[in-house]
Amino acid sequence: MLPKFSYIRPDKLDQAVAQIQAGNAAIHAGGTDLLGCLRERIIKSEKIVSISGLEKLRGVRETVEGGLRIGALTTITGMAEDPLVRKKYPGLAMAASEVASPQLRNQGTLGGNLCQKPRCWYYRGEFHCLRKGGNQCYAIEGENQFHAIFGHDNICVITHPSDTAPVLSALGAKVQVIGPGGGRNIAVADLHVPPRDDVRAETVLDQGEIITHVDIPPPPAGLYTSYRKVRARRSWDFALAGAALALVMDGDRVVRASIVFSGAAPVPWRSREAEQALAGNTLSDDTIDKVCRAATAGAKPLRENRYKVPMFRGMLEEELRKARLQEKA
Amino acid sequence: MEKNDHDDKQGNGYSRRGFMQFIGVGAGVVGASLLSPPLRRPLKAEDVGTIFPASEMVKVRLAVNGTVHAVLVEPRWSLLYVLREIIGMTGTKIGCDRGECGACTVLIDDVPRYSCMTLAVEAENRTITTVEGLMKGEELGPVQTAFVETDAFQCGYCTSGQIMAVEGLLRKVESPSPEEIRLGCSGNLCRCGAYPNIFAAAGKAAQLKSK
Ligand SMILES: Cc1cc2nc3c(=O)[nH]c(=O)nc-3n(C[C@@H](O)[C@@H](O)[C@H](O)COP(=O)(O)OP(=O)(O)OC[C@H]3O[C@@H](n4cnc5c(N)ncnc54)[C@H](O)[C@@H]3O)c2cc1C
Ligand code: SF4
Ligand code: FES
Ligand code: FES
Numbered sequence: 001m002l003p004k005f006s007y008i009r010p011d012k013l014d015q016a017v018a019q020i021q022a023g024n025a026a027i028h029a030g031g032t033d034l035l036g037c038l039r040e041r042i043i044k045s046e047k048i049v050s051i052s053g054l055e056k057l058r059g060v061r062e063t064v065e066g067g068l069r070i071g072a073l074t075t076i077t078g079m080a081e082d083p084l085v086r087k088k089y090p091g092l093a094m095a096a097s098e099v100a101s102p103q104l105r106n107q108g109t110l111g112g113n114l115c116q117k118p119r120c121w122y123y124r125g126e127f128h129c130l131r132k133g134g135n136q137c138y139a140i141e142g143e144n145q146f147h148a149i150f151g152h153d154n155i156c157v158i159t160h161p162s163d164t165a166p167v168l169s170a171l172g173a174k175v176q177v178i179g180p181g182g183g184r185n186i187a188v189a190d191l192h193v194p195p196r197d198d199v200r201a202e203t204v205l206d207q208g209e210i211i212t213h214v215d216i217p218p219p220p221a222g223l224y225t226s227y228r229k230v231r232a233r234r235s236w237d238f239a240l241a242g243a244a245l246a247l248v249m250d251g252d253r254v255v256r257a258s259i260v261f262s263g264a265a266p267v268p269w270r271s272r273e274a275e276q277a278l279a280g281n282t283l284s285d286d287t288i289d290k291v292c293r294a295a296t297a298g299a300k301p302l303r304e305n306r307y308k309v310p311m312f313r314g315m316l317e318e319e320l321r322k323a324r325l326q327e328k329a
Numbered sequence: 330m331e332k333n334d335h336d337d338k339q340g341n342g343y344s345r346r347g348f349m350q351f352i353g354v355g356a357g358v359v360g361a362s363l364l365s366p367p368l369r370r371p372l373k374a375e376d377v378g379t380i381f382p383a384s385e386m387v388k389v390r391l392a393v394n395g396t397v398h399a400v401l402v403e404p405r406w407s408l409l410y411v412l413r414e415i416i417g418m419t420g421t422k423i424g425c426d427r428g429e430c431g432a433c434t435v436l437i438d439d440v441p442r443y444s445c446m447t448l449a450v451e452a453e454n455r456t457i458t459t460v461e462g463l464m465k466g467e468e469l470g471p472v473q474t475a476f477v478e479t480d481a482f483q484c485g486y487c488t489s490g491q492i493m494a495v496e497g498l499l500r501k502v503e504s505p506s507p508e509e510i511r512l513g514c515s516g517n518l519c520r521c522g523a524y525p526n527i528f529a530a531a532g533k534a535a536q537l538k539s540k
Contacts, residue, residue, distance in 0.1 A: 007404035007450055010378035019377065032446050035407075036427060046383060048404070052451060053378065077440075101516030102494070103443045104428055235515040236429055 002038050009050040013057075013178065013212070019049045021180045021208035027051055029073060029109040032100070033116040040124055042117055042132070057111075057212055060084055066218035072111030072175075072211040077102070079110060079164070089171060089216060091225030091244055095163045098227065101235040111211040114165055114175065114191060115203055118158035118266075119238055120147065130199050131156050145304040146240065149312075151265035155195035157302060158266050159239070165192070166244035166268040167227050170258035173216040179209035188214070192267035220256075222249040224326060228319050229262065230311060239263030241311045243319055252282045252327055259295070261312065271295045274316065283324040292316045381450055389453045393418065394462030402449045409433045409444035412459060420460040420489050424518075431517030434490040434497075435459050441497035441516070460489040463496060472496050475534035476527075483521035491517050495531045504535045 007028075010016040020027060026045035028034050029052065037043040051057065057073040060082045068084055079085055080096035099105050099113065117123075118131070120139055128134035139147050139157050147157040168188040176185050186204060193201045205211070224247045231237040242262030248255045257278040261269040274295035281287040292313045299309050381387045386401040391408075393416065400415050409426070412418050412435070424432030426445045433444040436458035463470035469477065472492050482488040491514060498505055498513035505513060510531045519527060 001410075002405040002407075004383045004403070004405055006383040007381040007448070008378060009450070012378070015378050028448075028451075031448060031451065032428060032443075035446055035448070038405075039427070050451065100428075101431070102513060103431065103434060103441050103516040104446070106440045107442050107446065 002035065003041070003044075003046075005038070005046050005048050007048045007050065009053050011053055013054055013210070016049055016051050016054060016210060017178060017180060017208060019047075020210065023047050025049045027115075027210060029112040030075065030107040031112075032104050032108040033112055036124075037117050042124065051111075051210065063215070063218075068216045070110055070214045070216070072213060073109050076100075076105040076108045076110070076113060076164070080105065088219045089167070089223075089225050091227045091246065092164065092167045092171070092216075095167045095227035095229075095244065098229045099163045104236075110164060110214060113162050114168075114188070114211065114214075115205070116161055117202060119161045120158045123158070129156075131158070133200065140302065143304065144302040145307075146238075146263075147302055147305055148265045149299045149301045149305060149308045150261070150269045151194055151267060152300065153194075153196045154300075156199045156266060159263050160192060160265065160267050160269075161238050162268065163227070163229060163239065163242065163262060166242065166260035166262045167225065167246075168214060168216065169268045169270065170244045170246035170260045171216050171225070172246075172258075173214050175211045176213040176215060177205065177209050178212050179206055181206075185215070189268075189270065195266050220248050222255070223247070224249055224323055226319060226322065228315055230315055241308055241315050243312075243316055244268075245319055245323060247278075247323060249327055252324070254278050254281060254283065259316070261295075263308070264312065273297060278320075283320055283327070288317055288320045288324075291320065387450075389450055391416070391449065391452055391457060392455070393457045394459060400449075404448065404450050406449050407445050408435070408447040408449045408452045408457070411449040412444060412457075418459055418461050422486060422489055424486070424490075429518075430487070430490075431494065432487055432490040434493040434517060436493060436497050436500070439497065439500045441494050443516075458493070458496070460492055463492065470496075471537035471540075472499065472530075472534040475530040475537055479526050479530040479533055481523055481526040481530035482519075483523050487517060487519045487521075487523075491519065491527050491530075495527075495534055498531065499535055499538055503539065505531070507532075 008019050024045050025047040026043050028048050028050040057071040060070050063069050076096045076099045080093050086093045122129050122138040123131055127138050130137045137156050148159050173188045174185045191203050226245045229239045229242040231240055239262040244260045246258040257275045259271045259274045274291050277291040277294040295316055296309050296313050301309055381404040386403055388399055389402055391398050398416050402411055412421050421435055422432040424430035428443050428446045434441050435444045437455050463473055472495050494514050494517050510528050
């Protein structure tokens with residue numbers, strides 16, 4: 001049974017902002033992550049503010065510039081099946097359709113997907129680790145086969161759990177946020193907090209701030225997008241290794257490359273090394289090889305997750321070959 | 330929808346059965362609330378929305394299989410708990426209680442969801458369908474029939490969840506491809522590994538439905 005909490009379901013956005021600001025309130029969107037966090041006492045709120053009644057935050061629409069504005073309450077299924085998402089950014093639809101299971105996709109929302117808590121088993125279990133305010137990371141010396149190989153700085157070695165964030169980050173999307181101090185927008189690439197900046201925080205959002213929409217810029221000519229997720233089972237499992245590609249192609253030459261990994265680091269992990277090795281080049285075997293080696297050169301695997309290094313390399317190679325085939329077709 | 334409203338029929342907000350089970354389950358809590366002032370409706374405040382205080386049970390109306398049940402719930406109760414323990418419909422099964430098995434699958438507005446991961450208060454004003462709601466009077470509905478005819482279970486524990494997943498799929502896609510069936514059932518674990526027959530049952534159910 002969950003701990004006791006009061007529950008408020010506002011009808012309007014400004015009510016929600018006021019309610020979340022007051023007291024130690026937590027936001028409920030689809031609830032698929034929140035309920036588990038409440039049960040495991042990871043989130044200790046006695047007040048739940050459900051935004052599920054805010055219908056205006058639901059749905060996908062095209063912007064005048066030709067990009068998309070996706071409401072934070074749009075379900076993951078809604079994104080996976082949306083014709084505009086599939087047409088403009090197939091990689092985002094792929095990522096959405098790889099999240100969790102059908103039932104969880106029917107309920108989970110985009111906003112919740114971006115703001116979900118990490119899945120480290122010490123953190124979800126009874127360990128009072130660094131991220132929960134304790135004084136040590138249990139995973140660094142412990143069971144870490146599913147943990148990070150990049151960006152952990154030996155502080156906290158979680159991998160960021162979201163499948164949609166890497167694609168949105170690669171596409172240069174921004175979240176629109178509203179809070180007590182008014183509105184602001186934040187690049188998805190800057191939304192998540194690396195452990196060296198603050199090991200207790202997952203996002204840069206302040207208490208009381210709500211994501212209302214995610215804006216994706218219009219797809220440039222020659223945009224190729226994809227998302228690949230390697231995992232143990234086809235349902236439920238989080239990424240062992242994943243990659244979002246957003247490549248701007250001119251014929252068979254890659255003009256611009258964004259490569260963001262999932263299952264890799266405490267935040268969606270932009271591989272600048274891979275991007276640099278790819279930009280300006282054609283997708284030849286030689287380039288692909290260089291890109292894959294560049295991508296994993298800086299990896300800092302832990303005792304039990306060394307397998308991830310060749311896994312990332314192999315997966316990226318397959319993804320780049322697919323991109324090449326697609327361009328030829 | 331309201332024709333069988335327990336609330337209207339019996340005046341106290343409960344079916345007899347639901348009430349007895351309610352007492353059985355949380356006697357301490359119920360005792361307290363029976364002594365306190367009359368059942369509270371959720372507060373509807375202009376400037377706030379719907380409020381359910383933590384310490385009180387509040388009446389919500391849940392439309393399950395075409396019947397509106399007015400039930401007293403705590404905000405923290407899952408829809409699964411309320412269906413089974415308060416309303417007394419035990420066709421929906423409890424497995425992991427954490428979104429990882431599918432035994433608790435129900436349809437909410439025709440879409441499969443895990444009732445263990447849904448707060449009962451979130452299901453207010455929605456249409457809920459459980460496996461009991463697929464019966465055609467005393468007869469099994471088409472998806473249930475297909476499961477029986479293709480032997481799509483061994484221990485049967487996952488079955489009502491599987492049936493609801495297939496029902497949800499068929500409400501969306503009339504004649505799904507084998508891949509669509511596999512995906513549609515991918516949120517439901519079967520520890521007995523009856524998958525081949527479950528997939529066959531889904532195909533058969535599509536045929537039975539279209540007749
Ligand atoms: C068994 C299981 C498997 C899963 N597998 C995957 C997976 O493979 N890939 C994946 O990406 N995810 C996975 N998830 C996580 C899943 O919960 C999310 O994908 C889902 O999208 C969360 O959305 P929600 O609306 O249910 O979030 P909620 O639970 O409602 O919220 C999650 C968090 O975000 C905050 N929040 C929600 N909406 C907003 C908003 N608009 N503004 C600010 N803060 C907000 C909440 O306060 C809360 O802390 C899995 C979850 C479970 C239980
Ligand atoms: S990896 Fe992070 S969340 Fe896991 S035990 Fe270490 S500090 Fe805690
Ligand atoms: S009991 Fe709900 S998914 Fe297992
Ligand atoms: S029949 Fe036993 S779990 Fe599926």
